Amino acid sequence: MSSDPALQRVAQGGGLALCAVGSWTAPFAPLLERIVADAEKLAGSNPSIVIDVSRVAKLDTFGAWLIERLRRSLTQGPIEARISGLSTNYASLVDEVRRVDSAPAVAAAQVTITGILAQVGRSVAGIGDTIVGLIDMLGAVLAASGRVLIHPRDFRLTSTVHHLEQVCWRAVPIIVLITFLIGCIISQQGIFHFRRFGADIFVVDMLGVLVLREIGVLLVAIMVAGRSGSAYTAELGSMKMREEIDALRTMGFDPIEVLILPRMLALVIALPILAFLGAMSALYGGGLVAWLYGGVDPEAFLLRLRDAISIDHFTVGIIKAPVMAAVIGIVACVEGLAVQGSAESLGQHTTASVVKGIFFVIVMDGVFAIFFASIGM
Amino acid sequence: MAEPILDAIIRVRDITVQFGSTRVLDGLDLDVKRGEILGFVGPSGAGKSVLTRTIIGLVPKISGRIEVFGVDLDAANSTLRRSVERRWGILFQQGALFSSLTVRQNIQFPVREYLKVSQRLLDEIMVAKLGMVGLRPEVADRFPSELSGGMIKRVALARALALDPELVFLDEPTSGLDPIGAGDFDELVRTLQRTLGLTVFMVTHDLDSLYTACDRIAVLGSGKIIAAGTMADMQASEHPWLRQYFHGKRARAVVG
Numbered sequence: 001m002s003s004d005p006a007l008q009r010v011a012q013g014g015g016l017a018l019c020a021v022g023s024w025t026a027p028f029a030p031l032l033e034r035i036v037a038d039a040e041k042l043a044g045s046n047p048s049i050v051i052d053v054s055r056v057a058k059l060d061t062f063g064a065w066l067i068e069r070l071r072r073s074l075t076q077g078p079i080e081a082r083i084s085g086l087s088t089n090y091a092s093l094v095d096e097v098r099r100v101d102s103a104p105a106v107a108a109a110q111v112t113i114t115g116i117l118a119q120v121g122r123s124v125a126g127i128g129d130t131i132v133g134l135i136d137m138l139g140a141v142l143a144a145s146g147r148v149l150i151h152p153r154d155f156r157l158t159s160t161v162h163h164l165e166q167v168c169w170r171a172v173p174i175i176v177l178i179t180f181l182i183g184c185i186i187s188q189q190g191i192f193h194f195r196r197f198g199a200d201i202f203v204v205d206m207l208g209v210l211v212l213r214e215i216g217v218l219l220v221a222i223m224v225a226g227r228s229g230s231a232y233t234a235e236l237g238s239m240k241m242r243e244e245i246d247a248l249r250t251m252g253f254d255p256i257e258v259l260i261l262p263r264m265l266a267l268v269i270a271l272p273i274l275a276f277l278g279a280m281s282a283l284y285g286g287g288l289v290a291w292l293y294g295g296v297d298p299e300a301f302l303l304r305l306r307d308a309i310s311i312d313h314f315t316v317g318i319i320k321a322p323v324m325a326a327v328i329g330i331v332a333c334v335e336g337l338a339v340q341g342s343a344e345s346l347g348q349h350t351t352a353s354v355v356k357g358i359f360f361v362i363v364m365d366g367v368f369a370i371f372f373a374s375i376g377m
Numbered sequence: 378m379a380e381p382i383l384d385a386i387i388r389v390r391d392i393t394v395q396f397g398s399t400r401v402l403d404g405l406d407l408d409v410k411r412g413e414i415l416g417f418v419g420p421s422g423a424g425k426s427v428l429t430r431t432i433i434g435l436v437p438k439i440s441g442r443i444e445v446f447g448v449d450l451d452a453a454n455s456t457l458r459r460s461v462e463r464r465w466g467i468l469f470q471q472g473a474l475f476s477s478l479t480v481r482q483n484i485q486f487p488v489r490e491y492l493k494v495s496q497r498l499l500d501e502i503m504v505a506k507l508g509m510v511g512l513r514p515e516v517a518d519r520f521p522s523e524l525s526g527g528m529i530k531r532v533a534l535a536r537a538l539a540l541d542p543e544l545v546f547l548d549e550p551t552s553g554l555d556p557i558g559a560g561d562f563d564e565l566v567r568t569l570q571r572t573l574g575l576t577v578f579m580v581t582h583d584l585d586s587l588y589t590a591c592d593r594i595a596v597l598g599s600g601k602i603i604a605a606g607t608m609a610d611m612q613a614s615e616h617p618w619l620r621q622y623f624h625g626k627r628a629r630a631v632v633g
Contacts, residue, residue, distance in 0.1 A: 061573070065501055065505050092571060093572040097508075101504065341520060
């Protein structure tokens with residue numbers, strides 16, 4: 001029943017008849033397109049052209065449209081091509097495609113130098129918008145916190161605890177594991193290089209200062225940005241896509257208070273805890289390697305650690321944690337609320353959330369380094 | 378169950394589907410005739426969508442046999458399965474348009490995957506399909522998020538029809554449309570069925586659709602087909618749910 005389609009040319013009186021045979025259906029569309037393109041060359045060669053479709057075995061939209069397309073291109077000036085032999089079954093289909101106007105073409109994207117420059121310009125101007133957006137969100141969150149302080153009954157404890165479980169409790173194993181390994185690596189590398197100067201024991205100083213002051217909190221903040229910042233953006237973004245945030249607003253709830261404040265608070269509480277656990281785990285890993293690989297026994301390690309570091313090192317590290325958490329949270333929420341209707345947009349904003357989160361965390365770390373150096377901590 | 382239909386396009390035999398310990402479909406039999414519009418009704422949560430999804434292979438079944446176009450889908454190899462899938466189109470309840478593609482790309486997607494044809498023909502077919510579902514070509518470059526609910530349904534139908542399928546599954550096509558839009562949609566399904574010779578499997582709650590568009594109605598209840606037949610058969614039925622459904626206040630309003 002599905003036979004290859006063809007278009008037979010038959011001379012008919014003074015004119016030409018084109019007899020369509022076979023199945024003019026979608027599976028044969030590539031072949032049909034070639035047949036029709038060939039036949040279109042006959043335009044203007046004959047005073048009258050008839051397209052005879054009486055022997056078509058099967059016709060669908062593809063076939064009907066191609067016949068209609070052929071009829072249109074053969075119709076030139078005084079010559080009018082006709083379709084004949086149309087069975088009643090297919091007449092309505094052909095009528096349907098007859099209404100098709102020529103398709104609007106896709107506006108082809110052109111890559112020009114001005115285009116590229118304009119794109120660069122827009123991106124640079126976008127940096128300003130990003131910063132304004134972040135400050136805007138910071139203000140909104142602070143205002144919401146103020147309202148919650150005045151009316152503590154509006155505070156969403158359950159939600160906060162839920163998010164705390166997600167970003168803190170469930171993050172503990174991976175954070176502890178990774179910081180443990182980093183501690184091991186720092187210690188091993190330190191011992192390996194310091195040994196040449198006979199300064200093995202100073203690895204404890206390096207490990208202590210590095211882990212408590214910088215690496216501990218920075219590493220944990222980066223992991224939290226990747227783990228929880230992306231989750232916040234994806235959650236808020238998909239809620240935005242399904243109009244859930246609009247629904248909240250129309251019910252008289254403030255999305256900042258209901259969705260963002262609990263998330264921010266959870267993150268601000270979680271990051272110092274995780275940073276502390278991470279630092280301990282890194283020190284433990286470093287100590288273990290120093291003992292097994294460097295021959296520094298645990299008692300010597302602890303004595304040296306007590307001498308090398310002061311509470312200031314720890315304070316400096318842990319003070320940074322909640323600020324970094326706030327930065328990650330604000331970036332994630334701004335990106336989440338910026339998601340537009342498509343899945344692609346969700347992906348772009350989740351990526352942007354992690355990238356910007358990590359970037360701002362490192363910028364903040366630099367700002368803190370300058371600050372603490374100038375106050376002599 | 379009525380006597381088996383000879384030229385059935387879908388033949389479902391003794392299907393059982395279970396989620397956890399809840400049995401949703403329990404030894405269900407159903408035939409859909411070639412060229413008919415079958416309306417499929419039943420109480421909410423009775424498993425209408427589950428049956429649709431089982432037939433198209435999205436929900437696994439515990440036992441039973443499904444034949445579509447005479448092909449046993451469990452026994453079919455992947456090539457045969459793909460050739461069957463090419464011959465049906467599905468309109469999901471929420472449209473399920475690809476959100477990061479424009480209307481144009483959404484409709485052209487299945488065509489582009491299966492047929493090597495020129496961009497010009499793709500565009501022309503896209504416009505033809507949009508015309509069939511009653512949309513102007515101007516919407517072609519909009520994204521799904523920029524369309525109204527009714528337009529999403531229409532574009533989704535255009536995509537379902539892109540490859541000129543012989544069979545379409547419509548899952549609540551008129552839900553969420555205004556009565557005029559819903560009426561147009563019923564008319565549209567009728568027209569397409571006439572022009573393209575479609576077989577339509579339509580899950581619906583819309584009594585108007587059942588009256589105006591459907592040739593036959595099947596009713597799902599407690600995991601089985603409790604009745605199948607024409608509207609007249611349904612109205613004559615003594616089954617309590619059917620009586621309530623087809624003689625309720627809303628039904629009387631439709632009959633007039």
